[in-house]
Amino acid sequence: MNISLNITKTITELLSGFMPESAANIGAMVTIALIYLAIFAVAGLYLVLLERKVAAWFQLRLGPNRVGPWGLLQTMADALKLVSKELTGTVKADKFLYNLAPYFVIVSSLMALSVFPFTQEFQAFDINIGLFFLIAISSIGVIGILLGGWASNNKFALIGAMRSGVQTISYELSVGLSLLTMVLLTGTLQLSEIIEVQKNGWLIVQGHIPAVIAFMIYMIAGTAETNRAPFDMVEAESELGAGFHTEYSGMKFAYFFLAEFINMFIIAAIATTVFFGGWLSPFGITESIPWLGVFWFIGKTFMLVFLMMWFRWTFPRLRVDQLLTLEWKYLLPLNLLNIVLMALIVWLGFTIQL
Amino acid sequence: MSYFGDIYKGIKTLLTGMSVTGKYFLTSRKGAITQQYPDNRETLKMFERFRGEVVMPHDENNEHRCTGCQKCELACPNGSIEIIWDRQIDPESGKKKKMIDKHIYHLGMCTMCGLCIEACPTDAIVWAQNFENSVYDRSYLTKVLNQPGSKLKAGVEE
Ligand code: SF4
Ligand code: SF4
Numbered sequence: 001m002n003i004s005l006n007i008t009k010t011i012t013e014l015l016s017g018f019m020p021e022s023a024a025n026i027g028a029m030v031t032i033a034l035i036y037l038a039i040f041a042v043a044g045l046y047l048v049l050l051e052r053k054v055a056a057w058f059q060l061r062l063g064p065n066r067v068g069p070w071g072l073l074q075t076m077a078d079a080l081k082l083v084s085k086e087l088t089g090t091v092k093a094d095k096f097l098y099n100l101a102p103y104f105v106i107v108s109s110l111m112a113l114s115v116f117p118f119t120q121e122f123q124a125f126d127i128n129i130g131l132f133f134l135i136a137i138s139s140i141g142v143i144g145i146l147l148g149g150w151a152s153n154n155k156f157a158l159i160g161a162m163r164s165g166v167q168t169i170s171y172e173l174s175v176g177l178s179l180l181t182m183v184l185l186t187g188t189l190q191l192s193e194i195i196e197v198q199k200n201g202w203l204i205v206q207g208h209i210p211a212v213i214a215f216m217i218y219m220i221a222g223t224a225e226t227n228r229a230p231f232d233m234v235e236a237e238s239e240l241g242a243g244f245h246t247e248y249s250g251m252k253f254a255y256f257f258l259a260e261f262i263n264m265f266i267i268a269a270i271a272t273t274v275f276f277g278g279w280l281s282p283f284g285i286t287e288s289i290p291w292l293g294v295f296w297f298i299g300k301t302f303m304l305v306f307l308m309m310w311f312r313w314t315f316p317r318l319r320v321d322q323l324l325t326l327e328w329k330y331l332l333p334l335n336l337l338n339i340v341l342m343a344l345i346v347w348l349g350f351t352i353q354l
Numbered sequence: 355m356s357y358f359g360d361i362y363k364g365i366k367t368l369l370t371g372m373s374v375t376g377k378y379f380l381t382s383r384k385g386a387i388t389q390q391y392p393d394n395r396e397t398l399k400m401f402e403r404f405r406g407e408v409v410m411p412h413d414e415n416n417e418h419r420c421t422g423c424q425k426c427e428l429a430c431p432n433g434s435i436e437i438i439w440d441r442q443i444d445p446e447s448g449k450k451k452k453m454i455d456k457h458i459y460h461l462g463m464c465t466m467c468g469l470c471i472e473a474c475p476t477d478a479i480v481w482a483q484n485f486e487n488s489v490y491d492r493s494y495l496t497k498v499l500n501q502p503g504s505k506l507k508a509g510v511e512e
Binding site for chain 1: 361364368371376378386387388390
């Protein structure tokens with residue numbers, strides 16, 4: 001079976017058949033953007049459904065099971081409802097920023113998706129600073145949250161947004177440093193090459209102890225980055241209503257909501273790429289069928305997404321001071337130590353190569 | 355060393371928590387507590403302590419245990435109970451005695467706090483386990499708990 005998944009090239013070639021080259025390039029980009037948008041809007045909706053089902057199972061409930069078989073169409077129905085809802089807003093809101101904020105959040109999270117190698121070929125945009133790009137993009141989203149909280153002229157929203165700022169700025173460090181630990185091992189920031197390196201064993205095996213520590217730190221900080229429980233002080237329902245999106249309704253609310261789930265997918269996908277070999281199959285069992293890589297990539301990512309849901313439905317929410325203590329007194333120093341440890345291991349050649 | 359001790363303890367407690375919820379997750383298929391209500395309307399039984407509405411049980415001779423002492427009326431924080439009573443001649447003993455005419459209960463106002471039931475000295479009123487209380491006209495929510503023609507069970511007052 002030979003399915004060509006090198007989509008950018010295929011589409012460019014297809015289009016350049018009847019277009020000048022520059023137009024074909026732009027056309028290809030637009031097509032790919034639309035494909036990604038369609039895929040991930042639906043994927044985001046199904047992540048919401050998955051979250052609700054998993055939450056239900058953790059709480060000994062059944063979860064949505066009325067719309068469609070096993071409730072599979074529930075989130076579609078919800079999306080339809082949200083689309084048809086009126087967009088309300090506060091009178092004294094800063095209209096421009098208020099309307100801009102949801103797009104900021106959703107666009108920044110969709111942008112990050114473009115660099116993931118779903119298989120060897122299926123990658124929209126392979127830049128040599130891929131990991132750096134991901135870290136940068138994933139922290140832009142917080143600007144959207146700050147804008148939303150500021151512009152909606154609501155005290156709860158503002159407090160939520162400020163907490164989000166505190167949280168993301170602190171935990172950004174841990175995400176960056178834990179990924180940097182792994183970069184010491186790979187020697188490259190380009191995602192496709194990071195996966196190439198892992199053909200001799202996934203990085204979590206290659207780097208053993210410091211890699212496991214980095215993975216733990218990354219998962220904690222990543223959960224905090226997505227503003228999910230137990231780090232969901234941004235929207236802490238019991239204290240802040242709904243936090244920064246209190247004043248949003250309809251589709252604008254849906255953008256925030258979808259962005260949260262796509263961000264969760266992104267955090268899990270980064271971890272898959274950097275720690276668990278991306279689209280590589282375990283022990284190379286399906287090496288001869290390259291397009292199965294999509295399956296492995298998605299499978300690993302969903303395992304990690306499940307882990308994050310498990311966190312969410314197990315741990316109680318932290319206080320702000322506990323959150324900052326965790327980051328600045330524990331994660332950050334450990335992370336710095338871990339980098340030194342990893343550097344020593346790489347220097348002395350103690351990595352495990354399969 | 356308590357710094358690393360704290361980290362160890364933190365990780366251990368987190369894992370303990372995750373194992374608890376993990377066990378629930380794995381057994382959830384068998385033990386889901388969700389009642390799929392309109393489907394099992396026929397068979398659904400509410401549990402013992404469920405508070406549906408206040409009722410006054412009557413036995414087969416159409417006798418209840420309410421003496422008309424009005425303690426429930428006084429106990430109710432929002433005036434959901436009204437007791438209309440009268441002094442009548444008791445046909446057996448020939449003495450004048452307080453008796454209820456109507457024990458009126460406004461379900462629409464009741465907050466299901468249960469204070470009336472706790473206050474009743476003769477356990478004349480109890481919780482019912484029914485849960486379908488919606489009606490099309492709110493006047494249906496005003497109920498007379500004692501059945502017409504019912505009387506006080508003998509021996510309750512002693
Ligand atoms: S349950 Fe509470 S509110 Fe209802 S009738 Fe009794 S005392 Fe009143
Ligand atoms: S129901 Fe109980 S408390 Fe109320 S009047 Fe009758 S005996 Fe007294």
